[in-house]
Amino acid sequence: MSDFVDSWGITLAVFLPVVGAAVMLLIPREMEKVHKYVALGVSLATLGVGVWLLASFDYDRSGDLQFVVDRSWIDVINSRYIVGIDGISLPLIALTVLIVPLCIIYSLNHVPDPGNPKAFMILILILETGMIGTFVAQDLILFFVFFEVVLLPMYFLIGVWGGPDRQYAAIKFFLFTLFGSALMIVSFLALYFLGAETFDMRALPEAAVGISTTAQLWIFGGMFLGFGIKVPLFPFHTWLPDAHTQAPTVGSVILAAVLLKLGTYGFVRIAIPILPEAAADWAPWIGALAVIGIIYGALACLAQTDMKRLIAFSSVAHMGFTMLAISTLTPFGINAAIMGMVAHGLITGMLFFIAGSVKERYHTLDIAKLGGILKQAPHLGWIFGLCAMASLGLPGLAGFWGEFPAIMSAYNPAPSLPVETFRTYMIIAAIGTVFAAGYLLWLYQRTAFGEPKAEFADTPIKDVTALEWVAWLPLLILIVLIGLFPNIVFSVTDDAVLSNTLSAIATGVGAG
C-alpha cells in the first residue's frame, strides 16, 4: 500500500480533479444536481488522497522531498515529470485540497448567476489540478505549465459568474499575470542555458552557481516580476482589488486562499534557493515594496466603502508581511512567511465567504448600508467577528503567527543584508498592524454593531445555514487550532526551509 502512495499518490491528487472534469463533460447540462454531486465527490476523493499523503508523509524527514516521481516527459527539451512534497509544500497542498471541497459545498445552493453548474464546477476542478500541480512540481517547465493552467479557469470564473464589472476585472487579471509569467519563462530558459542545462529544481541550486552576477540579477528580475505580480507586491497589485471584488464568492475564496500563495511559494521554492546571491541583492528592494504594500494596503482599506474591496486591499497588506518575512532570507523569516501564507489563506478565505453570504442576504456590500448584523444574524456576526480578530493578528488565532514572527524576523535579517534598513522596515510594518486593527475593527463596528439600517430593518435575514456551517467549520477550527498550536505548521516547515530554501544562503551568502 505504501508503495502505491509513494509512486502514485501525488499523481492521483493532481489529476483526479481533471479526470472528474472530463467525466462531467459527458453528462448533459440539464442534470445540475448530478454535476454538483460528481464535483463534490471528486473533490472529496482528492481530499482523501491528500489526507492519505499527509498520513504517509514522514515527518522526521520533512526536509527531504518525499513521494518523488521522476519520469520522462519532454525529452527534446530535457524537461521531466518530477513531482514531490516536502515540508514547504505540504501545508499549502493541505490548504488547497481542503479549500476546494469547502467551496463546492458552499456552491451547492449558491451557484452565482448565470447558473450553469456544469461549467462552473468543471472550471473549479481544472483550477484544483493547476494549484496542486504547482505545489508539487519539481521541474521548472512542469511548474510553469501548472502555474499557467490556473489562469484560464479563473478568467472564466471571474468573467462569467462575477459582478457588474466582471469582464474588465477578468481580462485585467489575465493580462497582468500573463505578463509576469511570460518574463518568468524567459528567465527559466536563461537559467537553463547559462546554468547546467537542467530544469530539475533539485539540481538547479548547484548548477546555477557558475552564472555571472549580472545575469543572475536579470534572471531574478524576470522571476521577481512573475511571482511578484501574482503575490501581488506593490505596485503590481492593481489587478487584485478588481479581481476580488468582481469574482464570485468561491472565486474570491480560492484566489485569496491559494492563488496568491503561488507567488510567494515561487519565491521560497524557486527564486531564492536557485539564485541566492541575486536574492540578497534584491532583498532590500523587495522588503521596501513589501512595507509600502503594508502601509498602502492599510490606508486603502480605510478609504473603502465596499466590504469586499476592503478585504481585497487587506490582502495586499497581509501579503506584504509575508514578502517582508521572505526578504529577510533567514530561516525564521521564511518559516514565518509560510505560516503567513497558511494563516492568510484560512482567514481571508473565510472573510470572503462571509462577504459572499452578507451579499446574498443584503444584496449589497456597501458598508454604509450595512449595520447590526449581530442583531439580525448573530451567528454570522460572531463568525465575522472571530475572523476579523484573526485577520488583525489577535494572539491565540492563526493570524497572529502570520504577522508577529514576520515583523520580528526583520529585526535580524540575513548577515549579508543591511540591518538598519530592515529594522526600519520592521518599525513601519509594526505601525501597519495598528492600521490593520483600525480598519478591521472599524469595518466590524460599522457593519455588525448597532441597529440594522432602516432599509433592512424589516427584512428577515436568515442566519448561517447548515451548508454554510459545513463549509466554514473546518476553516474556523483550523484558525483556532493553529492559533493555539502554531507548531503544527512550524514543525513541518522548519527542516525543509533549512535544507531546501536556504541551504545555499547558509553556505554561500552567509560566508560572503
Add this chain to the structure above:
Amino acid sequence: MTAVLGSALMTAASEAGDFVSPALDYHAFAPEIVIVGTLVLVLLVDLFTDEENAWALPSLAGIGMLAALVPVITLALDGQDRVMFGGAYVVDDFSLVMKALFLIAGYIVIQLSTNEIAEGDYHEGEYYVLMLASVLGMLIMASARDLISVFVALELLSIPAYMLAAWRKRDFKSNEAGLKYYMMGVFASAIMLYGMSLLYGKTGSTKLSDIGAALGGAPSSEPVITLAIVFVLVGFAFKVSAVPFHTWAPDTYEGAPTPITAYLAVASKAAGFVAMINLVFIAFLGREDVVEPLMWVLAAITMTVGNLIALRQTNVVRMLAYSSVAQAGFMIAPLAVVGDAGEEALTALVTYLLIYGAMNLGAFAVVIAVSRKTGSAEISSFGGLFEYAPGLAVAMTIFLFSLAGIPPLGGWVAKFVVFRSLLSAETVSGAVLAVVVAVNSVIALYYYANVARQMWMQPVPDDDRTPVRVPFAIQSALVLTVVATLAFGVFPQMVTRFGDMAGQLAAVAP
C-alpha cells in the same frame, strides 16, 4: 536566323554529349505522383459527370491527399535521404515532415471547403483541381534545393492560390482579394528573381549548397551579396506576410472564401517558411552577418505591428489575419539567432509551424461553422455562443488560448521552443528579442481573449438561439484539430520529435 540558332543548339548539345535521362527514384517521387494522379482524376471525373454527382469530387481530392501521405510515411520509415538531379531535389526528414504538414493541412481545408463550395454555386471540379495543384507546388517546395526548382515550386503553389482567393467571383471583396494577392505576389516574385539572378551571377550556380559554399567564404564587405540575400529573403517575407510586406494579407484573407483563407494562413505561409529555411540554412550558411539583423528587425516589427493592429479589429477573419501576421513574427524570431542557435532555430521553427497549423486551421473551422448560421464574421456575432453552441464555443476557446500560448494547450510549446532557441544563442540580442516576444504574447492575449469574452460573457445578438448545425466534414476537421491542439500541449514530445527530426536538414546539405 532560325537555322543558325538551331545549328548552334545542335553543336551545344553534341558538345555536352547525348542527353541522358537522370536516374529517377520513383519511391521518392511517389507523393507528388499520387497528387498528380488525383488531380487528373478529379479533372476527368468532373468532365464526365453531371451536377448531382459533384459530391464525389471533394471526397476524391481528400482521399488523394491521404493516399499521398502513405508514401510519405514509407519514406520516413525507410529513413534514407534521397538526393536527385545532382542535389537539386532532396527527400530528407525535414522535407518529409513538411510534406506531411502540407498534405494534412490540404486535407483539412478540403473538409472545410466541401459544404461551402457545394452550396455556393461555384465550379467544384476546378476548385479542387487548383487546390491539388497548389499542394503539389508545396510538396515540391519542401524538396527543392535549387534556385530554379524553388522558383518553379513557388509559382506552382501561388498561381492556383491567386485564383482560389478570387473564387467568389460575384463578390467585389473576393475580386479585390485575388487581385491584390496576385499583384503583391508578382511584385515579390520579381524582387526575388532579381536577387536570385545576382546570386547566380556572383556564385555561378543555382544549387543552394554551391551558393552556400561560395557565399560562406566570400568577403563580408561585398555589397552585391548583401543586396542579393536581402532581395531573396524579402521575396519570401511577402509570402509569409511579414511587416512591412503584409499589406495584402488582411484584405485577401477577408475577401477570399474562408477555407481558402485558412489555406493561405497555414499551408501557404508554411511553404514560404520552408523556402526561407532552405535558403537561410543552406544557401546563406555562414552569412549570419546579413541574415541575423534582417530577421531580427523583421521579427520584432512583424509581431509588434501585427499585434497592435489586431487589437482594433472587429471582424474575426481580419483579426485572425493580423494574428497570423503576428504569428509570422514569432516564427521568424528563431532565424534572428541562426548563427548561434543553429539547429535549435530550425527545430523551433518547424515545431511552431506544425502546432500553428493545427490551432489556426481549427480556429478557421469554427469561424466557418458559426458563420454558416450567423452569415457574418463580425466578432460581435459570436456573442453568447457558449449558450447555444457550447461545443463550438469550447473548441474556439481552446484554439484562441492556444494561439495565445497558454498552457496546457499546444500553443505554449510553440512559444516555448521559440524562447528556447532565442536564449540558447546566449547573446544579448537573442535575450532582448525573447523579451519582445514575451511582451507581444501578452498583447496578443487581449484580442484572443476578446473573442472568448464575446462567446462566454456577452448576450446572444437578436436572441437568436437556434442551434448551429455543423456539417459532418467540418466536424471531422474540428475533432482532428482539437485533439491535436490538446495532445501537443500535454505531450509535447509528440510534436517536438518531428521538429527534432527535421533539425537534421543542415547535415544533409552536400
